[in-house]
Amino acid sequence: MAGDRITKALLFISSLTILLLSAGIILSLAGGAVPAFKEYGIGFITSTKWNPTAGSEEYGAMSFIAGTVITSILALIICIPMAFSTSLFIAEYYRGTRTAGILRSLVDLLAGIPSIVYGFWGFYALRPLLVSTGLTDQGFGIFTASLVLAIMIVPYATSLSAEIISMVPSELKEAAYSLGATRREVIFHVVIPSARSGIIASFILALGRALGETMAVTMLIGNANIMPRGLFAPGNTMASVIANQFGEADGLKMSALIAIGLLLFLITALVNALGKMIIKRFA
Amino acid sequence: MKKELSDNIGRRNRANGWFRSLVIAGSVITIIPIFLIVGNLAVKGYRQINLAFFTEPAPDTFQAMMAASSGEIIPGGIANGLTGSLLMVLMASLIAVPLGLMTGIYIYENSTRRYAAFIRSLTEILQGVPSIILGIIAYLWIVKNITRGYSALAGSVSLTIMMLPLIIRSTEETMRMIPVTIREAAFALGTPYYKMIYKILIPVSFSGLATGILLALSRILGETAPLMLTALGSPAISLDITRPVSAVPLLIWDFYNDPNMVNLVWSASLFLMAFVLSMNLLARSVASKHKYI
Numbered sequence: 394m395a396g397d398r399i400t401k402a403l404l405f406i407s408s409l410t411i412l413l414l415s416a417g418i419i420l421s422l423a424g425g426a427v428p429a430f431k432e433y434g435i436g437f438i439t440s441t442k443w444n445p446t447a448g449s450e451e452y453g454a455m456s457f458i459a460g461t462v463i464t465s466i467l468a469l470i471i472c473i474p475m476a477f478s479t480s481l482f483i484a485e486y487y488r489g490t491r492t493a494g495i496l497r498s499l500v501d502l503l504a505g506i507p508s509i510v511y512g513f514w515g516f517y518a519l520r521p522l523l524v525s526t527g528l529t530d531q532g533f534g535i536f537t538a539s540l541v542l543a544i545m546i547v548p549y550a551t552s553l554s555a556e557i558i559s560m561v562p563s564e565l566k567e568a569a570y571s572l573g574a575t576r577r578e579v580i581f582h583v584v585i586p587s588a589r590s591g592i593i594a595s596f597i598l599a600l601g602r603a604l605g606e607t608m609a610v611t612m613l614i615g616n617a618n619i620m621p622r623g624l625f626a627p628g629n630t631m632a633s634v635i636a637n638q639f640g641e642a643d644g645l646k647m648s649a650l651i652a653i654g655l656l657l658f659l660i661t662a663l664v665n666a667l668g669k670m671i672i673k674r675f676a
Numbered sequence: 677m678k679k680e681l682s683d684n685i686g687r688r689n690r691a692n693g694w695f696r697s698l699v700i701a702g703s704v705i706t707i708i709p710i711f712l713i714v715g716n717l718a719v720k721g722y723r724q725i726n727l728a729f730f731t732e733p734a735p736d737t738f739q740a741m742m743a744a745s746s747g748e749i750i751p752g753g754i755a756n757g758l759t760g761s762l763l764m765v766l767m768a769s770l771i772a773v774p775l776g777l778m779t780g781i782y783i784y785e786n787s788t789r790r791y792a793a794f795i796r797s798l799t800e801i802l803q804g805v806p807s808i809i810l811g812i813i814a815y816l817w818i819v820k821n822i823t824r825g826y827s828a829l830a831g832s833v834s835l836t837i838m839m840l841p842l843i844i845r846s847t848e849e850t851m852r853m854i855p856v857t858i859r860e861a862a863f864a865l866g867t868p869y870y871k872m873i874y875k876i877l878i879p880v881s882f883s884g885l886a887t888g889i890l891l892a893l894s895r896i897l898g899e900t901a902p903l904m905l906t907a908l909g910s911p912a913i914s915l916d917i918t919r920p921v922s923a924v925p926l927l928i929w930d931f932y933n934d935p936n937m938v939n940l941v942w943s944a945s946l947f948l949m950a951f952v953l954s955m956n957l958l959a960r961s962v963a964s965k966h967k968y969i
Contacts, residue, residue, distance in 0.1 A: 394868050394869075394870075396868060396869075396870040396871070397868055397869045397870050399870070400869065400870035400873060400874075401869070401870075403778060404778050404779075404781055404782035404785065405782060407774075407775050407778035407779045407782060408778075408779050408782040408783065408791075408792070408795050410775060410779070410840075411779055411795050411798050411799055411802070411840070411844070412795065412798065414802065414837060414840070415798045415801065415802060417813075417817075418802075418805070418809075418813050418837075421813055421816045421817065422809070422812070422813070425812070425816060474702055475702055475705060475706040476706070477702070478698065478699040478700075478701070478702025478703050478706070479702065479703045479706045479707075481699045482699055482700065482702075482703040486696065486699060486700075496703060496707065498960070499707045499710055500706065500707060500710075501956075501960075502710050502953060502956070503707075503709065503710050505894060505952055505953050505956040506710075506713060506898075506949055506952070506953070507897075507898025507899070507900070507925060507948055507949065507952055508898065508899075508900060508901070509898070509900045509925050509928050509929060509932075509945075509948075510713070510717070510898070510928075510945045510948060510949050511713075512932075513928065513932055513941055513945050514712075514713050514716060514717070514945070516932070517716075517938075518712065518713075518716050544709045547706055551706075575688050575689060575691070575692040576692055576695075576696070577688075577691055577692040577695040577696070578688070578692075580695070601804055604806070605804075605805070605806020605807070605808070605809070606806070607806065607807065607808045607900075607901035608900045608901055608925075608929075612932070632806055632808045632901070635808050635811075635812065635905075636808055636901050636904055636905075639811075639812070639815070639904075639905050640904065640905070640908075650812075651812060651816075654808070654809050654812045657806060657808075657809060658805060658806070658809050661804055661805065661806055662801055662804060662805075665800070665801070665804035666801070669800060
């Protein structure tokens with residue numbers, strides 16, 4: 394029938410756009426990155442220099458790779474206890490209750506707040522708080538950025554962890570209870586071991602989120618194009634250097650920024666693929 | 677012997693109690709930020725929100741400085757951002773919604789084929805791409821080659837690429853919840869394939885699809901980073917898609933970089949957050965009210 398053929402063709406053609414889009418994104422990023430890699434070779438990745446002065450231009454990605462990895466991992470470390478206890482609250486202790494539902498909605502709301510609002514709030518509300526602790530003069534830096542990042546990724550880690558914890562068969566838990574185990578023992582000896590890979594995957598996927606986060610980090614990290622020297626020192630991430638410098642860039646600098654974009658794309662794709670792989674094996 | 681045992685159970689019970697308190701404390705700490713953020717923005721932001729806030733474009737820094745120094749509220753508002761946001765989000769949805777729905781249906785209908793599984797994996801990768809990279813892409817494709825300058829079109833292209841995987845995934849997941857029996861019943865009555873899709877698959881999953889679209893909209897409405905590289909921002913209200921436009925998040929960024937405008941940032945942030953969160957809540961209430969049959 395004509396209608397059938399047209400519908401099937403339409404559906405197939407729209408699926409092709411995804412193929413074209415993905416190929417286009419990779420080719421455009423790779424093409425744009427060529428001049429930078431031609432100029433500096435593979436050393437572009439390992440160099441920590443960033444000097445846009447005309448005549449003595451030199452670009453390297455390592456300070457930003459380090460900034461991205463350090464802020465994201467620190468954010469993950471801060472996020473783990475929060476997301477872990479929240480998911481146990483929702484999927485184990487108060488499973489199916491109204492309280493758990495409210496907590497879940499509140500955590501979901503955290504995911505709805507735009508990145509720039511987090512950045513602005515971090516700047517005006519959180520930063521002064523950190524300055525008053527005396528640990529940092531200005532309040533900008535790796536730690537401030539990581540703290541806000543941690544709040545931003547909690548909902549992603551929580552919702553997946555909670556789902557996986559709630560999938561642990563109740564027969565297993567009941568068997569442990571019938572042997573006289575306390576709830577804590579059931580959690581540590583039954584729930585966590587059988588949900589381990591899924592929980593790990595949820596944190597890996599949350600890490601993938603943190604790696605690409607731009608605005609909040611840009612507003613809080615201090616934007617210093619150097620290797621970060623400490624937890625409270627300023628730095629820059631791959632996403633935030635692009636956000637800061639892309640507008641006024643051309644020529645080699647633009648290519649260097651696109652190359653950083655390509656590297657960021659590869660790192661996030663790799664981390665996400667790892668998380669998805671673990672999840673698939675778990676399910 | 678008996679004493680040992682009772683000691684032991686005492687210790688285990690105490691550990692049990694401690695761990696439970698730890699879990700509750702951790703959960704409370706996790707949700708404190710949401711109250712802090714909402715409270716902070718509401719207290720500091722409500723004063724600037726009036727009719728002019730929605731009908732007038734952003735003030736220049738001199739006007740803002742004069743107002744701030746005499747203790748008045750800053751004149752002007754976010755009208756240029758509102759129109760720009762609406763323009764770009766509307767254009768992005770016009771392309772991403774139909775395309776995403778069709779691709780999602782394609783993946784669902786052909787889920788046993790390797791090609792469909794491959795497309796699904798590509799969609800998952802696209803969903804994980806940081807939004808700033810989509811800004812670079814729209815810059816390379818549109819700003820450099822088509823509009824030869826920053827433009828609303830480039831902004832909406834970056835938002836379209838962002839929205840597409842969200843719609844595809846939610847469509848496919850919604851479709852998967854429809855009982856197979858409904859499809860089979862339709863086919864048994866001799867319904868042609870395309871009618872089954874338009875008259876059964878889509879209407880039955882409508883609330884799920886609407887939820888997915890609303891959630892995707894609430895995601896791209898707050899997006900800033902890709903727009904910085906594409907739409908750039910504009911001080912005046914503009915509806916020309918080949919020229920730079922502003923957007924609410926872009927205005928927040930501009931205000932943030934101008935110390936005279938601090939009060940306006942609180943209000944603009946409050947408005948953006950309230951708008952995005954209510955869209956989020958609307959999506960969730962649609963989802964919970966209309967459970968799939």
